[in-house]
Amino acid sequence: MPKKKKSSKHRTDFRKNHQGRVRGGDLTRDFTGGKEMADLSQGERVSGKGDLTRKRTIATESHSDDAESTAHLISGRVISAHGLKCKVMADDGAMYECAIRQVLKSLSIDGRSAVVAGDYVWFRAETPQDGMIQRVAPRHGIICRTSRGQQHVIVANIDYLLIIASAAQPGLKPVLIDRFLLTAKQCDVEPVIVINKIDLVDPTSLQSLIGAYAALGFRVLMTSAESGVGVDYLRELLHGKQTALAGQSGVGKSSLLNVVQPGLGLAIGRVSTDNDKGRHTTTTSQLIPLANGGAVFDTPGIRQFQLWDISAGEVAGLMPDIRPYVNACRYPNCLHLSEDDCAVKDAVADARIDARRYDAYCHLLEDDLLVED
Numbered sequence: 039m040p041k042k043k044k045s046s047k048h049r050t051d052f053r054k055n056h057q058g059r060v061r062g063g064d065l066t067r068d069f070t071g072g073k074e075m076a077d078l079s080q081g082e083r084v085s086g087k088g089d090l091t092r093k094r095t096i097a098t099e100s101h102s103d104d105a106e107s108t109a110h111l112i113s114g115r116v117i118s119a120h121g122l123k124c125k126v127m128a129d130d131g132a133m134y135e136c137a138i139r140q141v142l143k144s145l146s147i148d149g150r151s152a153v154v155a156g157d158y159v160w161f162r163a164e165t166p167q168d169g170m171i172q173r174v175a176p177r178h179g180i181i182c183r184t185s186r187g188q189q190h191v192i193v194a195n196i197d198y199l200l201i202i203a204s205a206a207q208p209g210l211k212p213v214l215i216d217r218f219l220l221t222a223k224q225c226d227v228e229p230v231i232v233i234n235k236i237d238l239v240d241p242t243s244l245q246s247l248i249g250a251y252a253a254l255g256f257r258v259l260m261t262s263a264e265s266g267v268g269v270d271y272l273r274e275l276l277h278g279k280q281t282a283l284a285g286q287s288g289v290g291k292s293s294l295l296n297v298v299q300p301g302l303g304l305a306i307g308r309v310s311t312d313n314d315k316g317r318h319t320t321t322t323s324q325l326i327p328l329a330n331g332g333a334v335f336d337t338p339g340i341r342q343f344q345l346w347d348i349s350a351g352e353v354a355g356l357m358p359d360i361r362p363y364v365n366a367c368r369y370p371n372c373l374h375l376s377e378d379d380c381a382v383k384d385a386v387a388d389a390r391i392d393a394r395r396y397d398a399y400c401h402l403l404e405d406d407l408l409v410e411d
């Protein structure tokens with residue numbers, strides 16, 4: 039039996055970590071007037087052209103100062119941020135190269151996270167193509183990783199992490215799905231698993247794997263960009279949501295988006311027949327506004343997510359089926375691999391934990407986390 043008290047401590051720890059992360063990236067003050075940005079925003083959901091469904095500052099008489107300070111600014115969304123330069127898509131779809139106002143820069147940790155992809159910003163246009171970012175709106179749904187001890191927000195304001203895998207060419211690799219699931223859990227963003235290229239296999243061969251994920255409460259879709267299976271459902275799911283795409287090269291991310299939104303015309307790569315790998319056809323970040331509302335973020339930083347901010351000791355706690363057992367192990371720092379009196383291994387032995395999931399757990403640890411540098 040899990041000991042409830044300890045597991046709630048784990049939850050607290052997780053929340054603490056998560057909040058630290060949010061705080062670290064949340065530079066959301068109004069640097070024009072010194073007030074919290076959130077106070078200045080008269081929240082209104084707008085669905086404009088290029089529908090990025092977002093909050094926007096509305097000028098009102100009672101907020102005349104605010105109206106004055108934002109009236110001359112353009113609102114938009116950051117598509118990519120490289121150093122201190124950002125590519126921003128204004129609400130009308132126009133693209134700008136923007137620099138970041140000095141006071142925003144000085145608040146970031148060595149200039150890295152003042153403005154990130156996905157941020158809603160207000161900027162001053164200096165030429166028809168260039169601007170200066172003045173404000174950043176409060177963030178939610180942050181996907182981040184840590185590299186050499188530094189936290190790095192990859193994209194902000196995300197509702198779903200869409201984890202795309204392919205049934206064949208390249209073959210299905212559950213360990214990659216598991217890795218993204220942990221990331222989603224840790225970042226507190228809802229994952230959706232998509233298994234594409236279903237036309238290349240007998241779908242019944244995937245039933246037990248899909249059943250195992252579905253039993254854990256994950257949403258799993260089978261799709262084919264080729265035959266159109268599952269595409270209507272996917273389109274409906276993405277409607278009105280902010281989605282980040284994840285998945286290795288060649289699984290069909292661009293192909294799927296092209297059928298979700300006909301006319302998009304994203305470049306499609308070929309999967310090399312030698313090694314069954316894609317070729318990273320998409321190499322720059324893109325924000326794809328969806329015709330019926332919502333948007334998809336396709337950024338190489340997430341697609342090729344290799345480094346992640348998860349230590350070996352945290353993995354079991356992030357896997358919902360393994361988590362209930364971890365506190366019953368004899369050693370508090372048990373990794374559930376070769377230790378004695380391990381409640382996780384006991385649960386695997388009598389099938390309370392699915393053996394394939396335990397296998398996935400071992401792979402995650404051994405392939406990624408316990409590798410010596």
Ligand SMILES: Nc1nc2c(ncn2[C@@H]2O[C@H](COP(=O)(O)OP(=O)(O)OP(=O)(O)O)[C@@H](O)[C@H]2O)c(=O)[nH]1
Pocket residue numbers: 234235236237238261262263264265286287288289290291292293294305306307308309316317318319320341
């Ligand atoms: N049979 C089949 N082939 C597909 C399907 N979806 C994509 N493909 C093919 O898979 C190859 C790679 O597709 P892409 O859409 O470029 O894959 P991607 O995931 O965007 O790749 P990167 O941009 O490299 O990350 C192309 O040859 C597509 O035609 C599908 O559902 N079924």
Ligand SMILES: [Zn+2]
Pocket residue numbers: 364367368372373374375377379380381382383
């Ligand atoms: Zn154990």
